[in-house]
Amino acid sequence: MLASILPQGVMAVECFTDPPGTVLFPEEEAHIERAVDKRRREFTTVRRCARIALSRLGHPPAPLLPGLRGAPGWPEGVVGSMTHCAGYRAAAVASAAKVRTIGIDAEPAEPLPPGGVLHSVTSEIERARLAEYAASHPEVAWDRLLFSAKEAVYKAWFPLTRRWLGFEEADVAFDPDEGTFTARLLVADRPVDGFTGRWAVAEGIAVTAIATTVDHVRP
Ligand SMILES: CC(C)(COP(=O)(O)OP(=O)(O)OC[C@H]1O[C@@H](n2cnc3c(N)ncnc32)[C@H](O)[C@@H]1OP(=O)(O)O)[C@@H](O)C(=O)NCCC(=O)NCCS
Incomplete structure (x- = not known):
């Protein structure tokens, strides 16, 4: 659904469930160690989406930590955005050489x-x-x-x-x-x-x- 509303060159990955077995980096684990289960699940699955999307741009897996005012930190040379709501998680990324900024959002x-x-x-x-x-x-x-x-x-x-x-x-x-x-x-x-x-x-x-x-x- 998301890929169909983003331009070519933007890699979008979405998920309607929380697949088991997704592993976070220790820094990411530390960030949500006190989070409730709902937050842990959305945080984890959306990072899974983001890492798959990043791999399509040729980037190896890396920690994706919330930075200033919650904005996600992306690898050098990448722009992107993440969203989650009940029953849906998604990430979209692109090369910063082509795309200056991305914003995605999902709601029931x-x-x-x-x-x-x-x-x-x-x-x-x-x-x-x-x-x-x-x-x-x-x-x-x-x-x-x-x-x-x-x-x-x-x-x-x-x-x-x-x-x-x-x-x-x-x-x-x-x-x-x-x-x-x-x-x-x-x-x-x-x-x-x-x-x-x-x-x-x-x-x-x-x-x-x-x-x-x-x-x-x-x-
Ligand atoms: C930050 C905000 C937009 C997030 O939206 P949301 O519907 O609550 O939550 P979503 O699940 O869709 O998105 C959450 C993701 O947004 C991203 N995000 C959070 N703060 C961000 C920021 N300052 N800039 C860019 N992305 C941000 C993060 O990736 C976050 O996921 P994560 O915490 O797992 O990394 C919202 O909480 C907010 O503060 N809105 C008020 C500002 C606003 O919308 N103004 C309207 C201008 S017209």
């Missing part, structure tokens, strides 16, 4: 829970668009997809800037027929004006993905 393909989440992650304009999408394509949980796209935006933004980006600092719009989205950044100091990405829903999972080539980023 269900509406956001009631209770104000939607209002805290969307603008009035975005909510109006969601209503239009829902009218023409009622089968998609558009609010959840928008939340996912914004998380993918943050994961693509952070390696470029090492800065926080709030939900109100990007305006996200979908093309419901083309399976694409655009995110316009609403911050003044920015290396890109925005991101374009693709989305897909299958097997009860909504995924969003951004891969920005080097020529799209201001130095």
Whole structure:
């Protein structure tokens, strides 16, 4: 599912279960030694995905440790992103010579829970668009997809800037027929004006993905 929404040259590996026998590096083990089982399983399986993806780029297995604000540390010359949610784990990597940043995110393909989440992650304009999408394509949980796209935006933004980006600092719009989205950044100091990405829903999972080539980023 993920590979179909990422450009050529980006290696994407996904997993719908937690295969037994996946071994972590000692540094990774140390990082999650006090984690609950759910966190241990997602952390381990997504690293399995990442190592398979890295091997397709010709990189040997290496520890993948969370760094500044949780952003994963990739081997020299690699950009990438990881995501996990119930029943799904995925990683995408590419050569930094071709791709400047990647952001992927997965969510259960269900509406956001009631209770104000939607209002805290969307603008009035975005909510109006969601209503239009829902009218023409009622089968998609558009609010959840928008939340996912914004998380993918943050994961693509952070390696470029090492800065926080709030939900109100990007305006996200979908093309419901083309399976694409655009995110316009609403911050003044920015290396890109925005991101374009693709989305897909299958097997009860909504995924969003951004891969920005080097020529799209201001130095
Ligand atoms: C960091 C964040 C995006 C992670 O998303 P999530 O849906 O909670 O979790 P996911 O399972 O999809 O992704 C987790 C993975 O994201 C990656 N990640 C975490 N922090 C990151 C960061 N600062 N930059 C890039 N990737 C990051 C890690 O690989 C992590 O997995 P790991 O801990 O096993 O290594 C989210 O928790 C968050 O802080 N969001 C607020 C910021 C935001 O989204 N702003 C919207 C801007 S429009």
